[in-house]
Amino acid sequence: MTLTALPADPLRPLIRRLTGDEKHAPSSYSTLDVLWVLYDKILRITPATAEAPDRDRFLLSKGHGPAAYYAVLAAKGFLPADWLDDLGGWDSPLGHHPDRMLVPGVEVGTGSLGHGLGLAVGTALGLRAQGFLDTRTFVLLGDAELDEGSNHEAIAYAAAIQLPMTAIVIDNRSATHGWPGGIAARFPGWITALVDGRDHDQIEYALSRRYDRPNLVVATVESKG
Amino acid sequence: MREAFIDTTTELLAEDPRTAVVLADISASAFAPAARRHPDRVLNVGIREQLMTGVAGGLALTGLRPYVHSYAPFLIDRAYEQIKLDLGHQDVGAVLVSIGASYDAAAEGYTHQSPGDVELLDTLDGWTVHVPGHRDEVAALLRAAARHDDRVYVRLSEQENTQAYPDAGRLQVIRRGGPLIVAVGPMLDPVLAATRDLDVTVAYTNTPRPLDAEGLRLLSEGELVMVEPYLAGTSARQVAEALSDVPHRALHLGVGRTEIRRYGTWSDHARAHGLDPASLRTRITEFMW
Numbered sequence: 385m386t387l388t389a390l391p392a393d394p395l396r397p398l399i400r401r402l403t404g405d406e407k408h409a410p411s412s413y414s415t416l417d418v419l420w421v422l423y424d425k426i427l428r429i430t431p432a433t434a435e436a437p438d439r440d441r442f443l444l445s446k447g448h449g450p451a452a453y454y455a456v457l458a459a460k461g462f463l464p465a466d467w468l469d470d471l472g473g474w475d476s477p478l479g480h481h482p483d484r485m486l487v488p489g490v491e492v493g494t495g496s497l498g499h500g501l502g503l504a505v506g507t508a509l510g511l512r513a514q515g516f517l518d519t520r521t522f523v524l525l526g527d528a529e530l531d532e533g534s535n536h537e538a539i540a541y542a543a544a545i546q547l548p549m550t551a552i553v554i555d556n557r558s559a560t561h562g563w564p565g566g567i568a569a570r571f572p573g574w575i576t577a578l579v580d581g582r583d584h585d586q587i588e589y590a591l592s593r594r595y596d597r598p599n600l601v602v603a604t605v606e607s608k609g
Numbered sequence: 610m611r612e613a614f615i616d617t618t619t620e621l622l623a624e625d626p627r628t629a630v631v632l633a634d635i636s637a638s639a640f641a642p643a644a645r646r647h648p649d650r651v652l653n654v655g656i657r658e659q660l661m662t663g664v665a666g667g668l669a670l671t672g673l674r675p676y677v678h679s680y681a682p683f684l685i686d687r688a689y690e691q692i693k694l695d696l697g698h699q700d701v702g703a704v705l706v707s708i709g710a711s712y713d714a715a716a717e718g719y720t721h722q723s724p725g726d727v728e729l730l731d732t733l734d735g736w737t738v739h740v741p742g743h744r745d746e747v748a749a750l751l752r753a754a755a756r757h758d759d760r761v762y763v764r765l766s767e768q769e770n771t772q773a774y775p776d777a778g779r780l781q782v783i784r785r786g787g788p789l790i791v792a793v794g795p796m797l798d799p800v801l802a803a804t805r806d807l808d809v810t811v812a813y814t815n816t817p818r819p820l821d822a823e824g825l826r827l828l829s830e831g832e833l834v835m836v837e838p839y840l841a842g843t844s845a846r847q848v849a850e851a852l853s854d855v856p857h858r859a860l861h862l863g864v865g866r867t868e869i870r871r872y873g874t875w876s877d878h879a880r881a882h883g884l885d886p887a888s889l890r891t892r893i894t895e896f897m898w
Contacts, residue, residue: 437672485700491670493698496690502660503695506667513629513649514671534691537657544655 395420398455401468402478414556414581414605415444415524416452421587422522423460431461434489438516441507443492445500446526446554447481454478454487462489498532500525501551505538508549520594521549527567528558536570543573546597553600554581558608567602574600581605610765611636611708613747618676618706619643621755622650627674628755633661635679635708662688665703666695674704674755680714681707681723681764689729697733702760704751710766710795711839711864712878724864727817727839730762731846738818739763740794740838745773746815762818766838768795768875780812780824788897789833791825793817793844796836796884803889809897820844822851829857834893837863838884860896862889 395416423429428440444453451471458465463477470476477486481495492503504523511519529535530553542549551574553567563569568576575595579586581603590601615636621628622643629650630640637644637653644651650673654660658679665675677684684707685692696703707726714721730736737759739750747765754761774781780791783801787808792800797813804811812828814821817837825833829852835844841863848859864882871881879885883892 483698493694496694499663499691499694502663502691503667503670503699505660506664507670508667509649509652509664510629510668510671510673513668513673514626534659534663537654537660538663541654541657541660 395452395455395459398458398465398468399451401465402451402454402471413452414526414554414608415446415449416455417582417584418524418552418554418587418603419452419456421584422591423456425588426591427522428520429489431488434462437514438519440519441491441504441511441521443494443500443504443507443521443523444482444490445494445504445523446497446529447494447500448497450478450480450482453482457487457489460489463487497526497529498534501535501538504549504551505542505547508547512547522552522591523549524552524554526558527553527555527563528560530563530567530570531559531561539571539574542598543571548594548596549598550591551598551600552591553602555602555604556606556608568600571598571600574598576600576602578602578604610741610744610747610767610769613744614678614706614751614763614765615639617748617751621676621751622647625674625755626650627672629668629673629675631661631665631668631675631677633658633679633683635683658683658688659691662691662703663695666691666699666701669696669701669703669758670699674702674758676704676706676751678706678708680709680721681726682709682721685726685729685762686723692730693733696760697735702758704754704761704763706751706763706765708765710764710768710875713767713875715874715878716872718872719868719870724840726762726764727837728843731818731843735760736818737761737816739816741765741815742770742777742794742797742813743773744769746775746777749775750815764794764839766795766875768838768879770795770798774813774815777814778816779821780814780828782810782828783813784809784811786810788831789825789829790893791833791835793835793837796838799879799884799886799889800836802886803893807890807894807897809893817844818847820847820851822847825851826855829855831856832858832897834860834862834896836884836889837861840864840866858896860892862892
């Protein structure tokens with residue numbers, strides 16, 4: 385097992401530069417290891433290829449608490465690290481929810497929950513229609529976000545048409561009424577994997593697998609609060 | 610109008626590899642032949658209108674030009690936040706094409722009616738709205754929308770005028786006379802019938818957004834009546850802004866806000882909302898003279 389302490393530690397000073405995010409701090413950190421593995425090991429995207437039509441797509445549906453996202457984008461050179469010093473400021477491109485029109489490397493602007501999965505389905509379909517068959521589409525959600533009914537429209541449709549795409553759910557047990565039967569049970573027809581959301585080897589193994597239908601990776605982290 | 614939409618969009622699918630169609634079951638059978646030819650670009654997501662709009666946003670993010678279609682209450686009212694965020698906030702476009710209008714589905718009741726669709730889109734930035742008054746105006750509007758990536762709404766209806774005016778993107782004078790009456794889309798024939806022997810100028814447009822402010826300023830002489838097939842007063846702000854430095858009186862006629870709990874036909878509802886020729890004549894005359 386590779387613990388988060390080694391590769392993620394360079395990110396923590398970057399996250400600490402982000403101010404004004406105390407309210408959403410737990411959700412910011414819950415995504416940190418998955419985001420790092422995605423950008424360090426999985427996604428075929430760099431600042432130089434951020435506009436390439438065949439780049440892999442990553443959509444952060446869980447738009448609140450984006451500190452870890454910004455820190456990873458800064459660490460990978462998509463945005464200058466000094467942008468992190470004015471989170472939510474008038475002159476800052478970094479808000480408490482990311483805006484694709486302001487932040488290089490951000491594929492979708494999110495914040496209101498339940499939008500990323502539908503956008504990801506459309507993105508995967510658009511890439512397939514244009515022949516980009518090697519390009520992968522990833523979307524990251526929170527377990528509480530699954531309460532939004534719009535997600536279940538996308539889950540059912542992606543399964544019905546066997547659309548290759550990868551959804552990641554960060555599970556920190558924050559859904560108000562929980563998920564009796566487990567989160568994977570909410571994704572019928574999807575290939576599912578459960579991983580330790582702090583274990584980089586497990587995350588990388590699960591995310592590197594490609595399938596001919598949608599797949600779900602549930603990444604469990606410590607409980608919120 | 611619906612057939613013109615299906616025929617034109619089917620042609621666009623064959624002509625332009627950027628064209629995509631996203632459906633939520635409505636009209637899916639009509640697009641079945643096109644779906645067999647273009648299975649990757651004709652997508653029926655089932656009865657999932659939030660997803661339909663989200664998918665359109667995703668398609669647009671990859672560079673495609675999605676045409677999104679359903680009944681107006683499901684296309685606009687139900688998926689309003691997806692229109693706001695999955696299209697507008699992402700700064701991508703789509704062509705939303707509705708049928709049903711304000712009360713074409715009169716017998717189905719209020720659940721299938723959307724008199725407030727244009728007003729809802731008026732809360733958002735950057736929407737062009739077309740309300741064709743005749744089936745022969747539909748193809749050109751859809752083809753024009755294929756040539757760019759902006760946000761376009763095309764509102765189709767069963768009610769239509771006897772004559773098409775294909776170049777009515779700006780105000781087009783149909784009859785010249787005294788005070789100005791602007792008829793939007795299928796309101797033209799009722800307005801012409803209502804004012805047959807009145808000294809008024811009747812101007813027509815099938816594109817109320819952006820409203821032709823220059824045309825309004827040129828044609829209005831202190832008094833005007835707007836007659837629109839959706840919520841009354843929807844264009845009040847646009848008219849006020851266009852004539853902000855000109856003293857004027859304006860009457861805005863359209864669909865009322867009170868739900869009419871009756872069935873019948875669209876013409877029954879037009880009469881109930883005062884949009885039939887006799888009612889229009891009474892209201893216009895009382896305002897003008």
